[in-house]
Amino acid sequence: MTARWPDPDRANIGRYVASLDLRSMKSRTCYRQVLHGFQDVAERYEALGQEVLLAWLRTAIRRAASTLLHRTRIIDRFLERLVELGAIERSPVAALRDECNIKQCMPIWRALASRDPEQALAELRQPRPFGSVLGEMMAEHVAMMRRRGYKYTSQPLLLLRFDRFLQLHPGLETEPLSAMIDRWAATNGTRHHAEECEKLKRVLAKILRHRDPSMPERRPDPRPRKQAAKQWRKPHIYSPADVRRMLDVACTYPSPRVPLRPLSMYTMLLLAYCAGLRRGELAGLDLGDVDLQDGTITIRQTKFFKTRILPLPDSVVVELRAYIDARRRAGGSQDARSGLFWHERG
CATH class of the missing domain: 1.10.150 (DNA polymerase; domain 1)
Incomplete structure (x- = not known):
């Protein structure tokens, strides 16, 4: 049976971070730091509620807004996992979200981080669904x-x-x-x-x-x-000349701090054009998804939650092999689960 949270040995945090299968040590360290800091604050209060969220935000107020809001997403996912495990009855963020009749968590965090949280939350509140006379x-x-x-x-x-x-x-x-x-x-x-x-x-x-x-x-x-x-936008179909121009720009993209980036952008555009991959599918590719011998690429968990194997033209396989060789020379991880599009900074 899962221990209630906050747990003295903080095993919930350890198990949660391990279950995420984060690829870099930096990410694992960041997650642990954020979650341990949140538990430090939660342990000072009898109940897990809005006061805990406000107190945690005060401890992190000096951080850049983008960094702080990124860390709130870490807290959100951790609280959702605790609810699934039965370690807490309900996430305080979800409670505020339901109270305001909104679906997103980020507006709640923005309101709590404002100078007047109560006023900001009041402005967020939406009418109750189907609460009108009709x-x-x-x-x-x-x-x-x-x-x-x-x-x-x-x-x-x-x-x-x-x-x-x-x-x-x-x-x-x-x-x-x-x-x-x-x-x-x-x-x-x-x-x-x-x-x-x-x-x-x-x-x-x-x-x-x-x-x-x-x-x-x-x-x-x-x-x-x-x-x-009459005012619908007409789709723009890229001509071969347009695609050639984009590929040329990608190859010459200035990136002195990350030398592999131009070749990465070039290869991503090539796969998008020749294999019809979406942006999320490109970003989700792992090294093991590419089979250079058979000339195929595996797309896992696509937009419609299916996995498909796509054949690639020989010319694309040649370019993909050149990118993978350059990635290896740049020091990229050779683990099959590592991201295909990698750069030196992680």
Whole structure:
């Protein structure tokens, strides 16, 4: 059974850092330093709450804002793991997040690090989901559609935005539905918002018709969508000349402190163009994912949580072999689990 936290022997921190499989000693040291410092503060308080978070922030106030906010992410993940293990009942950050009705942790930390945390938290608080005069009706409709097997993901987001607007304008509670929608439409004159209003009218008409089948079916208005489509950005397709220019720039990129960087950028662009890899997939490549003999590359845990093996053209294999040789000469780790795109500074 997992010990409650804070634990005197601090075994939870040791096990957590070991489970992360961090590649560099510097990262492991940083994680331990941050977590031990946080536990030092937590041990001075009877309960793990907002006071602990504020006290820890005060101890780190001299650090740069970017460094401090990076360390809050370390704390967030550690607290989530403690909740999973049953070492704590709930993360205080998650409690504040739920209280403010927001999904992200970073705004909570920014508010706590401000000069007036209570005022900043008050400004963060969002209306309760489906808490307006129409909220119950909209929530019941979303639940019904999902029970019928529909994913129904985009419509609830639209309904929630309208619900939030109604809660922020309580004077509309006695107005007819058409007046509520007109007031919401008047808040933004863009074509995109006009299209959203048309979608909202269609969804609300469906809700009302489900509740009263005798209501006449509403005819959709295609004009807002056509107007919004006129301002959509057209994708830019890179020509071979564009790609050649980017590769030339990458090769000549000035990097006196990290000599391997130009070749790394060149190889990354080459893989992105020739193999269709996303940025996250490029950054997640390990040395062991490359098979120069078979001319393939393994992409693990892609955007859709699948692993795939891609064949590479012979010309790309030649360039990839040249990069791996340069990486080895620069002192890069030869462990198969080490990152493919490595540089001298870690």
